[in-house]
Amino acid sequence: MTKLYEADLYGPIKDHFIKQGYRVNGEVHDCDLTAVKDGNLIIVELKLTLNIDLLLQATRRLRLTDLVYIAIPKPKKQSRKRWNDVEHLLKRLEVGLIIVTVTGNRKSIEFKLHPEPFTRVTNKNHRKKAALLKEIEGRSADYNIGGSNKRKIMTVYKENSIHIACYLKKLGQMSPKALVALGTGEKTPSILQKNYYKWFERVERGIYALTNEGIANLKEYPELVAYYTQKLEGKGE
Structure with missing residues (x-):
């Protein structure tokens, strides 16, 4: 299997934005990809894995524009629950997500999330919060050590x-x-x-x-x- 590099993600994303009428540039002031159209600036940060460094990078770009995406290759294996948690985190950060699929010489992209305002109040899970508070109130004292996973x-x-x-x-x-x-x-x-x-x-x-x-x-x-x-x-x- 051919090794994948961050630069391999650039081409298909650039092609997409060019087709949408954007002017696209790579590596501008530490931004992996910029796309500009009608005064709107989009920044895309490219990484082979979704990690804390990528999220920090994305939040720094939010100081420059509200339209920030991260782009990663399609994960080989990912549990549905973990992926839902990842999407929820990105929504809270108001960062978009682009998935790049590479099959041989063929590359395609999918916009999984767009950067949109996150409304905190309407996104509270009141049922789970009530269950958490009920569990807390029902305990006579603190008999657990936080962070324990094998006890x-x-x-x-x-x-x-x-x-x-x-x-x-x-x-x-x-x-x-x-x-x-x-x-x-x-x-x-x-x-x-x-x-x-x-x-x-x-x-x-x-x-x-x-x-x-x-x-x-x-x-x-x-x-x-x-x-x-x-x-x-x-x-x-």
Whole structure:
């Protein structure tokens, strides 16, 4: 396969703008490509990969004109989620994106994004924000280390499961209704029935107990066990 260079991206983009009536020049004051028509200036920065240097370069060009594009070869492999994130970032930066496809001697371009004003207010995801705030409010304390990706993450669901497990360990077999009355939360019946962590078992209709696996797993969360044990003892005072 023939090695690709940044200069290989220049030709098809130049041809496109010339056909649109622009005057095109390469390497003008550190700009890879400039296209001018009726007083409108377009700047295109060329790179073989989309990286932070290219984004910094593009944002510097925004000091000169609102019409800034970055151009890269068509990625060989890219997950849909990551590509959506890339497009979202470029929209926020108000930078356009040109994809250059090279097949043998044939080169074609596709304008994936045009530089347009980004409206922050209408682009907020209120549903996800509400879910995030709900998760934050549901945690009793900060049990996770930011930046960890190989450690077990404490979620509201897991903490709720630990809460239930602590009470079952301390008080023995109980019904969901009795646990809810002690403050384990409205999701208690669902957590017990789904038994996602395999910590619980139904010993008879409407009565649950803690499994050996549940007892063993509680040892991994001493802070939470101490917190909920103290909370339960406070209810008995």
